[in-house]
Every structure is written in structure tokens, then in C-alpha cells.
Amino acid sequence: MKADVQIVTAAPMTAREVTELNQSERHIREAEGGYVIIGVALKNIQTKHLYRAAYRSFEAYCERVFEWSRSTAYEYIQAATAAESVRSFGQIPRSKEMAVQLAGLKEDERKSAWEKAIDSVGGKTVTRAAWEKAVEDTIGRPPGALPGECSQDMLDAI
Secondary structure (H helix, E strand, O other), X not given: OOOOOOOOOOOOOOHHHHHHHHHHHHHHHHOOOOHHHHHHHXXXXXXXXXXXXXXXXXXXXXXHHHOOOHHHHHHHHHHHHHHHHHHHHOOOOOOHHHHHHHHOOOHHHHHHHHHHHHHHOXXXXXXXXXXXXXXXXXXXXXXXXXXXXXXXXXXXXX
16 A cells, blocks of 8 residues: 655654655666666665654655665665675675665675685686575575575575
8 A cells, every 4th residue: 555645743754855866766767677776775765864854754755756665675785785795805795685685684694605616617707696695504404595504506405
């Protein structure tokens, strides 16, 4: 269900904030799968409350303007944040899904797994298979698996 536009009596937005909101929305619409651009723009809108002129919450804003659930909006933000945390390795995850998995790791595990993934492909673009193996080698389970769960390879070895 879409959130209705509500006139909110919060602090009025400045002309600069309105311009910033419009620019952020344009970046999101034009990103065409560029999850980092989308996540950074959403984080900007969220942290500066640039939605406040018409919406009571960030979640209502995302639902109405982009037709995204709360979880989708926050996944973009998490994915962008995680990607930025490993940018120093020379590349970032090529998909939002890989970046969301990256975000689910502790900081030291994140950097270790990403470095292993890059090394395993000789500095070329990290594939999903290389990423999944690097995560399993780092934390002992595939990306997204809960502690105590194991991969089919681990089961086959038993």
C-alpha cells in the first residue's frame, strides 16, 4: 500500500535542500542498477530528512516515490556502505546482492573475504563463485548462511 502524501509541519526546507532532494531523486531514477549511486543518494535523503516537506518518514517517502519497501531502501544503503568500505582494494562488488552479503560480515571478515576474492581471480572482476568461496574460506560458511549452517561441499566432505 502506498503512503499518502502528507503535508508535514516540520522545519521548512531551504531552497538548497529542495535542490539537493531533486538532484538525489534524479540520481536514483537514472542509476539503472547502480546500487552505490542509489544507496548514497538514499542515505543523503535519509540523514538530512530531505523527505520531510511531504512525508512523515523516510519509509513512507520511499514507498510513495520509488515504490520500494522499507527493506529494499535500507538494502541499497547497506550495500553502498559496504561497497565503499572495500573500495580501497581496487574494485567493489558488481551486484547489490553481493554487497548486501558483504554488509552482513564483520568489518575484519569483510575486508579479509573481499581481499581473498580479488586475489582468487587475479585482480579481475570478482565473480559470484569467487565471492562465495572467499566468504566460506573466511568465516566457515557461505554468504548469507547462519552460524552453524554449512555448504554442500562441507556436507560432502563428512
